[in-house]
Amino acid sequence: MSILEVEDLSISFKQYTRGLKQKHHHVITSLNVTLEAGEILAVVGASGSGKSLLAHAILGILPSNASMSGTIKYAGDELTAARQMALRGKEIALVPQSVNYLDPLMRVGAQVRTSVKQGDAALAQRKVFERYHLQSDVENMYPFQLSGGMARRTLLSTAMVSEANVIIADEPTPGLDPVVILEALHDFRELADNGCAVMLITHDIESALKIADKIAVFYAGTTVEVAPVDDFFGNGEALRHPYSKALWRALPQNDFVPIRGSQPHPSALPAGCLFEPRCEKVTLECRQARPEMRNLRNGMVRCIHAT
């Protein structure tokens, strides 16, 4: 059984434009994703595709002007707001992207210790710092004194000491040097090998491919494809969705061909398939209805033409 299931999740924001006229921004549209214990699922997509909001929706920390529909299940039972509140930080932990997510006026050791939910906090914090090669004087530092690598290890420590089953890492590697990125990726792999379920939200496909088991490709607020990591090879012929193929071919080490057009704005989504305006295989059917997510060759795809 999957530890975390997201079914048909939609998130929209209300915005008042002129006077009392409302405008809806559909930031996430009927999104499906599942997470298994001991597995890393990488969620990849361009910036602005709603990846971070997915993390916030799972944790129940969306801003108050967001409205959400669909279901999220944790260990088989629906995650209600009350349950999210009880579980977050305890069974589901977030690894945020930068040092800005630490309280600037609190020593980092103390911030890691707050994440410890049971047992001796000081001992747990010292152990995790030792494990991540953070020297003992780091616990008395303030966030502004940390280097990029130290900040990343501190943020990871907060998730580690919480002993959560599900770890959601939201862009944990931007702006770091390659050595630190590699180290971070190994840390996540290790977490997964110890039985955690890890959701790695990133726009860096290359890094994701090194450690992930499955890749979910995100486009305009929905998952267009979920594929085993082995399908990403060659010209992308094993991939299912036209967008995944195009994304793969756009990488510098592959064909380096850009995709024409750009992502639709959340306030002006096409009525049919979200990728339809940019798709080469588009037919009349694509424009009429949004395709459902369906199983295909050990993966999932949201395209009626995929084979």
Place this chain on the structure above:
Amino acid sequence: MRKGLNRHIGIFLLLKSVRMATLLVAICFISFLLIKNSPIDPIQAYIGADLLKVGPEQREKIAEYWGLDQPVMVQFFNWGSALLTGDLGTSMIYRRPVAEIISERFLNSFVLMITAWLLSGIIGFAMGVISAMKKDTWVDKFIKWYCYTLASTPTFWLGLLMLIVFAVWLGWFPIGLGVPAGVLAEDVTIADRINHLILPAITLSVVGVANVALHTRQKLIDVLASDYVLFARARGEYGFGLFWRHGLRNVALPAITLQFAAFSELFGGAVLAEQVFSYPGLGQATVEAGLRGDVPLLLGLVICSALFVFIGNLIADLIYYVLDPRIREGRMI
């Protein structure tokens, strides 16, 4: 680490005292010139109603006695060199040394201002916090409305209102003055003094809360929308505990600084409030010295208030130095 910090504070204080010295010299010079060029004739102010009995020869004698016949710059240097030896001169209306009057008045004003300052700081901060935590509810709207109304209320008007309601109609507090009238100085108790202090102090603090409250509200709203509060919520923190751990410290620092920097407004408010309540403080003395042309007293008060405001700002700067780790420890790396 300690040593480095102390040295930094030492240099900081040295620079600040140089700045203060130059500021005081400039203030003395400008206010001296202003008073010299004002329509106030010190001799006329000194003699007052007896002007008709004083002939031109006597006037000249008085001018000569005070050195008023000398050029302006010489007068300034005479006054300035006396000031450097600690002699502020003699007040014309009170016929006593200026230093003595100021120190006596300062004590009265200080008690009043400190009370009002503490009350407005604490109440304003609490109001701002409640307002931000309950953003967009009726509590928030009420506090905002109250603050905007007060921010546009003149202190003297509120003082008069307070007097009418609490002293005249309800009779809970005495009308004005610092001590009861008709009681010997040695018979005045501390309770009497406190009783006379309450109304002016409340007037001053009621007006003073608006600034701190609105500032704290906005600051806390920013903090609550910050990434680190989002992350704290993601780790299961919520409600008052979340505010206590992550909000308070991040909001209190700017609020304390603002409150110290508001010393000048406090002084300005005190002048008006003391006048309305006939409270014998610095403010009232300033108004009298200005209206009756008491030049030595007025100049003494100008220096005193400049010092007061400067020290308030200095403390505000120092607090950041000592309390904010980003400044405190950032300098050492």
